[in-house]
Amino acid sequence: MTHHIQKAIKEGPILLDGAMGTELSKKGLATNNDLWSALALITSPEEIYAVHKSYFDAGAKIAITNTYQANLPAFEKHGIDKKDGKILIKKAVALARQARDESNQEGFVAGSIGPYGAFLADGSEYTGAYHLSRAEYQAFHQPRLDALLEAGVDLIACETMPNFEEIKALCALIHRTSPSILYWVSFSLKDSHTLCDGTPLKKAITALAQESQIIAIGANCIEASLVDDAIAEFKAASHLPIVIYPNSGESYDPISKTWQTNATAFNLADLATKWVKSGVQLIGGCCRTSPDEIKTIAQNLEKLKAFETAIKKD
Template sequence: MTFNNLREHLQQHVVIGDGAMATLLYQFGVPVGSCYEELNLTHPALIRSVHEAYIRAGAQLIETNTFRVNREVLTRFGLEQKVGEINRTAVKVAQEAVAVAEKNAFIIGSMGSILAGRVRTEPLVSYRSLYEEQASALLESGVDGIMLETFEDLEELLLVLELMLSLTDRPILAHLATPQVGRTRDGYTVTRSFELMRKAGADVIGLNCRLGPTEMLRTLEQTQVPEGALLSIFPNAGRSGFVEGKLSFKSSPEYFADYALRLRDEGVRLIGGCCGTTPDHIRAIAQALQELSPIQRVNPDLKENNQDKEKDQVRFHIQPQAHVKAYTKDQRTIIERAQEEHTVIVEFDSPKGLNTEDFFNGCQALDSAGAAAITLADNSLANVRMSNLALGALLKERYDIEPLLHVACRDRNLIGQQSHLMGLHALGIHQILVITGDPSRYGDLPGASSVFDSNSFELIRMTKQLNEGLSFSGQAMNHSAQFIVGTAFNPYVRNFETAIQRLERKIEAGADFVMTQPVYDGETLQKIYEGTKHLPIPVFVGIMPLTSQRNAEFLHNEVPGISLTEEALQRMSGLKGEKARQEGIAMSKELLDQAVKVFNGIYLITPFNYYKMTAELTEYVLNICGNSNGEKVEFYDSACPNKNRSF
């Protein structure tokens, strides 16, 4: 196809793009950390087969396997002298795939961000020659256009757009990868970004990577798109996660097909997939959009939307209100409490910004409702939040509220990890949850390193070693720590028995209690009970109230480790706002009625900082169990906290 046809085709049709290359190669056994683009030279048949699979699935536009083929990246693999060769060969392989498949498809040269979410240490202009070298090779090889993708910083993307206009008049498809809904990493709203990208000469503007279908749709719903601009969306297959030791993505092809229709309703003309998507996803999209014409984009009314306004200035020197308790603080650990009575712990997210007022107000409300501890995540989903150590210390010192801190393996090497734990001990924070942590590359600073000096088993063992007065290296510390260590449990795995065996090994390593992923149905509750009733430690079963239909769909289809029943999805269907939250609370109460029959430990997860929801649920648990005033409910064997009970 000639390069002019793509512009014309997008004016009249919804075009189906291809899906992921790197994550699909990973599924085929190519190790993480490999130079996937070198395979154009060493294993061209493999790359050709991926292109063919996408074309046969219905892709009308494929991207060359050249996302990182620039001198900056190839230098890491000793391939810096092969920039031109790899780019040219990649185009040839794609052309061969189109010929073999005997179907028409546009071939677009893929170019990714060089900055790639890293902290900038050199002027952006220094990257210009690197981009020019790659673009020239792709254009000389006869691509139908250039795809600029996964740019987290608008300013870098604008630099490349300026360069491309000086090199070619072929179509330029420019894509941002936003770490959050509606805003780039360098602080621009998507509305402003699209405006500047269009002015800079991009033929097609859009989003790819980082977010799944739900969050990309939300972004479009709050974005003003320049009149006449062509929109492109390539979502990830939901959030990534490690399932049974392998990187995986959650969203199904059927879910993608449904969202393809919704994206078309938003005026999107080019729809494909990014990380985690496969030919099955593209086939589902193609079938859903078959013979459908494009819809003219209608921008949302943003008169009442403050997206393009800066947030309120940070309030400095906030003086928290004095917190007076009407009763003596319970000195028992959550383990001791759960061995005697129903005990509720509540997760409440640390703030993403510097204003802590709402956070402390929420914690006070949860504490007053009867929460035994406030659990604070450790930069969950690899998104930066305020230090849980600092906030935990302030909760304890200023408000006499007991924190339970998550400690991830991801962010600290063994030196930092031991130092961190020693600091917790000095602050009197002894209750922790050890977790692996989500990979950095999928958070809001994807250029950050994921350390993983230890796994969760090893960190549990080494933390309990501190309780014996020995450092990680085995040296005497002249004092013993007093850590109570929790571990996480995901019931939504293919092999439940293997997951239970893994949990048993964590207990052997020293885990004192278990916190589960959120549960949304009685069948899963009973499954967890039956699988864990023999364990000698308390299990805190996780429950997180739903807040809307879209929230339910997102959790079910895009977040690893969470599954909802069809009944739950139907009950949230069509609901949003306060009505949806009330239904979410009602559903959680029904589940809690069942949970308290077999579990003393209840772990409530606050959604979107709606702490009033989990405060109400905390009070509900303590009221129905008759220990809202600290009354003991001794009804099971404390040596085996989950046995001899049934629904």
């Protein structure tokens, strides 16, 4: 499967899915809590499957599991022991795999690992303002990583990562746990040149470019206005494939745990095409994006591919 993923990205662009929590909210499920969309693993797993299936049907080639907020300490706060917590994480993988297999197309399942800041449920994934030791970071991430690997994910997605020390600890943990699994790292950025914890983006890129299992590097839940300059940073500091999946442009309120409407509108599908032309190999959507947008991106990418093919023939 490793070879297939590398081949797909090389032949790219490859389309990711979009928001999970947003779609679950549309279905009437509660996400304004410390488990966020992971609560549906307990209450409504069939709805998670339905969201994954909608993205595959829209043209996505990679589903990201609903495990961003699914970590054992968070589950324990809700009375779920470690054994059952790992079962829920594995269920999340099974739901994504089922949707992939029933979509009648080749696709991949990426196991989502969110930052420690997501567990804090106070918006820390957008600040990186927390400090643990290397061993503490690894102890936090190990059970979820183990469950994802045991459940058979095709690759790992380290998402919305704001804290450089945590990122380094997580990369080392992945390599120690499974020296063959591929993964991407997408940062949470303060601006186009800086991680949320203040680390220069160039420094983070340079450090991660040395990791042999990293298949792509980029940013997610990023504002569209920051993407162009961020892409330039990624291209200048590394030859790794670039992964970008922005949010809708709305702002997150960590108190109410809801997204607040922003008057600044943009067309994600059009921007996605532009970003692919500038060198992004993995493209998708994050919070507040939808299957409709992913479908339009898929259609635009098909037109782009057809155009490029025609140019080569000429």
